[in-house]
Amino acid sequence: MSATGVEAANWRGQWLRVLPGLVLGGVFLALLWNTVDMARVAALMARATWPPLVLALLAYALDFVLRAARFRFLLDPAGGRGLTLKATVAPFIASFGISDVLPLRLGDVFRVWWFHRRFGLPAGLVVAAMIVERVLDLVAILVIGGVALWLVDAPLPHEAMMRLRFAAGVVVLLSIGVLAVPALAARTAGSLARRYPHRLIARAAEAARSVAEAVRAIGEVRRMARMLLLSIGLWLLESLVMIGAWLSLGGAADAWLKPLTAFAVATLGTLVPALPGHFGSFEVFGVLVFVALGIPAEPATATILVAHLVLWLPTALFGIGWLLLMRGRLAQRQPTAPSAHAA
Numbered sequence: 001m002s003a004t005g006v007e008a009a010n011w012r013g014q015w016l017r018v019l020p021g022l023v024l025g026g027v028f029l030a031l032l033w034n035t036v037d038m039a040r041v042a043a044l045m046a047r048a049t050w051p052p053l054v055l056a057l058l059a060y061a062l063d064f065v066l067r068a069a070r071f072r073f074l075l076d077p078a079g080g081r082g083l084t085l086k087a088t089v090a091p092f093i094a095s096f097g098i099s100d101v102l103p104l105r106l107g108d109v110f111r112v113w114w115f116h117r118r119f120g121l122p123a124g125l126v127v128a129a130m131i132v133e134r135v136l137d138l139v140a141i142l143v144i145g146g147v148a149l150w151l152v153d154a155p156l157p158h159e160a161m162m163r164l165r166f167a168a169g170v171v172v173l174l175s176i177g178v179l180a181v182p183a184l185a186a187r188t189a190g191s192l193a194r195r196y197p198h199r200l201i202a203r204a205a206e207a208a209r210s211v212a213e214a215v216r217a218i219g220e221v222r223r224m225a226r227m228l229l230l231s232i233g234l235w236l237l238e239s240l241v242m243i244g245a246w247l248s249l250g251g252a253a254d255a256w257l258k259p260l261t262a263f264a265v266a267t268l269g270t271l272v273p274a275l276p277g278h279f280g281s282f283e284v285f286g287v288l289v290f291v292a293l294g295i296p297a298e299p300a301t302a303t304i305l306v307a308h309l310v311l312w313l314p315t316a317l318f319g320i321g322w323l324l325l326m327r328g329r330l331a332q333r334q335p336t337a338p339s340a341h342a343a
Contacts, residue, residue, distance in 0.1 A: 142175050145168065
C-alpha cells in the first residue's frame, strides 16, 4: 500500500473511532430534547443561585490539585525523578481540558507526550500510571455508587431495589478484588481467553494483564488501600459539584444522597461513547437516575446540565488557555531529566 493509501486508511480508522461517540452523543441529546420541556429547564437554570456553585468550584479545584498529586506519586513514588507537584498540576489539568474539547481522548496522548518529553520519563511508565489512575477511579466511583444505592431512599419497588443493591455490592467487591489480587485477575482473564478464543475476550485478557502489571507496580496492598481511599475522597470532592448544582436549584439539603447517586451513575455512564466532554451520556444516565429516585425530569435535567457545565467549562478553558500560553515552548521542550530515566 502506498504512503497515501496508508494515510487514508489511518484517517478512515480515526473517523470510525470518533463516529460512534458522535452518533450516540447526538442521539442521547436528541432524546432529552424531545422528551423534556427544555424551555422549563432553561428557566430553572436561570434561577440557579451562586453560593453553592462557588463552593462546588472550590471543591473541584482542590480535587484536581489532589488528582495531580496522585498522578505525580504514581509516576515517581520514590521521589527520585525530580518531578514536583508544581510542574505536574498545569499539564495534568490541561490534558483533561484537551479531551473535553477534542475527540479520541487526545488529552491522554498529550499527557503521555508531555511527561515523556518534558521530564524524560519512559512513555510506558506514563501509560502505566494512567492505567492505574483509571482503575482506581473506576473502583472508587463504583464504591461510591454502590454505597449510595444502599442508602438512598427510592420510590422503586422493594424487590427491584434490593436486586440493584445486591448487584452493586457484588460489582464493588469484585472491583476491589482486582486491586487486591491483580495477578489472580490476570490469570483468570488469561484462562478465559484460552478456553474461549474470541477476539473480544483476548483483548479483555490483554487489558487485564496490563492492569495487573500496572497495579503491581504500586507495591504493597497497604499502599494500594491508601490510594483507593484517596481516590474515593477525590470523587466525593467532585460529587460536590452535582450536590452544589442540586442546592443551587432549590433541592433539599437533606436529600443530598439523590444527587450523589445520580453523579456516580452519570459518571459511570461516560464509559459509553459520547461527544467530547461526555456530553450526551452524562446527561441521559444522570437524568434516568434522578427520575428513578422520584425527581421530575425538568429539575433533574437542569441539575445535570448545570453540574456538567461546571465540570466541563473550567478544564476546557484552562486547557485551551494553557496551550495558548505554552505554544511557543511546546516544540522546543527537551527532556530535563537525566537520560537514565528514559531507560
